[in-house]
Amino acid sequence: MRGVTGAPRHILMTADAVGGVWGYALDLARGLAARGVRTTLAVLGPAPDAAQRAAAAAVPGLALEVTGLPLDWLAGTPAEVEAAGQAVAARAAALGVDLVHLNSPALAVAHFGVPVLGACHSCLATWWEAVRGGPLPADFAWRTALLSRGYAAADALVAPTHAFAEATRRAHALARPPEVVPNGRAGGVPAHADGAFAFTAGRLWDEGKDLVTLDRAAARLDAPVLAAGPVRGPNGAAVPLAHLRLLGTLDDAALRAELARGPVFVSAARYEPFGLAVLEAAQAGCALVLSDIPTFRELWDRAAVFVPPGDDVGFAQAIGGLLRDRERRAELRVAARERACRHGPDAMADGVHRIHRRLLARVGPRSGREAA
Missing domain, CATH: 3.40.50.2000 (Glycogen Phosphorylase B;)
Known part of the structure; x- marks a missing residue:
């Protein structure tokens, strides 16, 4: 009652x-x-x-x-x-x-x-x-x-x-x-390192996440790009990925442990109504590189680097630039963490x-x- x-x-x-x-x-x-x-x-x-x-x-x-x-x-x-x-x-x-x-x-x-x-x-x-x-x-x-x-x-x-x-x-x-x-989301473990790698997470098989673009970007980078999540969906959808370092599906503790290593977090999604993985990365204090789509702009404007969807060259340049520029990366880590406090x-x-x-x-x- x-x-x-x-x-x-x-x-x-x-x-x-x-x-x-x-x-x-x-x-x-x-x-x-x-x-x-x-x-x-x-x-x-x-x-x-x-x-x-x-x-x-x-x-x-x-x-x-x-x-x-x-x-x-x-x-x-x-x-x-x-x-x-x-x-x-x-x-x-x-x-x-x-x-x-x-x-x-x-x-x-x-x-x-x-x-x-x-x-x-x-x-x-x-x-x-x-x-x-x-x-x-x-x-x-x-x-x-x-x-x-x-x-x-x-x-x-x-x-x-x-x-x-x-x-x-x-x-x-x-x-x-x-x-x-x-x-x-409940905040995870704050990043305790400044990892020299990029990281993404989610349903890798979902075409809307556009892991194909990120895979092409990874081929242009010297630093590794790690990806956590399933590559095959329950509907049979799958995506071939040759250049990302695949971690498989991680539980919450393992995912937060990766974020705590302080990577540059990347989402090349063409479709994302919100993006919980981005929020979790921001809560950990990761610098964000995101596709320039309306939802990401609404949530993370001035707290992330934005790249046009499908632009693998742009993603590679943004990721590589942040991995080389510790000062800019530190600024974005603070901005992401402060913005995440709203959510x-x-x-x-x-x-x-x-x-x-x-x-x-x-x-x-x-x-x-x-x-x-």
């Missing part, structure tokens, strides 16, 4: 264990627990590994449920997504939660009996616009249409940057952009909790839609 303040006591949140949504979900659940909210985390798609399960077990007030349900971007048909939504709605009803926080907002096409907040982390339409351009292929078109329905059905939407909120509004013909609450997990939890409370006050404990 809700308290007299209108704040939720128990929410159901969906997540996947494939990308950055996993860290977002755990950090948010931890922040909400400090505000008196219990979270049931329903995991869709591939099951979390042992390290991820251990991380979830360490979050106060979090109950983990591995559903085996398909992710919207891995499902084969609209019916599979709709059925997954109905299953999540049924579980929310069985648990008697006050609110549902969907990190896969396409599931909102189901009938939920409580307020629904859809978190806009990324989508195929905005990815396609940034990476490929032109008409959507058929497989993307039906998924985009389903997500548009989910966005319309949700009681509110939230996005991590103004740039991505506006891109989402355009791509899905929304009456207004989602509300913006920037992502936040802690408390600020994120406050922003999301504020939306949760407003939804309960406005929509009430039942949204007026049929319960599942």
Whole structure:
């Protein structure tokens, strides 16, 4: 039951264990627990590994449920997504939660009996616009249409940057952009060295991360460029990389240990709604070299070196220049760390909790839609 303040006591949140949504979900659940909210985390798609399960077990007030349900971007048909939504709605009803926080907002096409907040982390339409351009292929078109329905059905939407909120509004013909609450991460270990190498991390297989450009840049450098993350995705996507030094997938502790070595952190992404890996690098005090895309400009302007997307020569020059110029590198390390202070997990939890409370006050404990 809700308290007299209108704040939720128990929410159901969906997540996947494939990308950055996993860290977002755990950090948010931890922040909400400090505000008196219990979270049931329903995991869709591939099951979390042992390290991820251990991380979830360490979050106060979090109950983990591995559903085996398909992710919207891995499902084969609209019916599979709709059925997954109905299953999540049924579980929310069985648990008697006050609110549902969907990190896969396409599931909102189901009938939920409580307020629904859809978190806009990324989508195929905005990815396609940034990476490929032109008409959507058929497989993307039906998924985009389903997500548009989910966005319309949700009681509110939230996005991590103004740039991505506006891109989402355009791509899905929304009456207004989602509300913006920037992502936040708990700070890691500050850099204790000044590493003479470059580093990147993320879903290396994702064409939107543009590791091909960074691979070409690495071929032009004398210093090594290390890359952490999977090179093959759950959808079969893969990227051949000949010049990056591949580290494989690192857990949080290993990733933070690499950042603590003080590398120049690089992201050549053509599409990045926020960029948690960049934030983690900035929190560690790494100098940043980033692609000049709207989200990175919004977050890191005057705290990073920017290079046009796809410009491997430009990336090589920026990385090499910083590795040679210790003074400039030190200035950027300070600037990145200071900027990162804006994006802690408390600020994120406050922003999301504020939306949760407003939804309960406005929509009430039942949204007026049929319960599942």
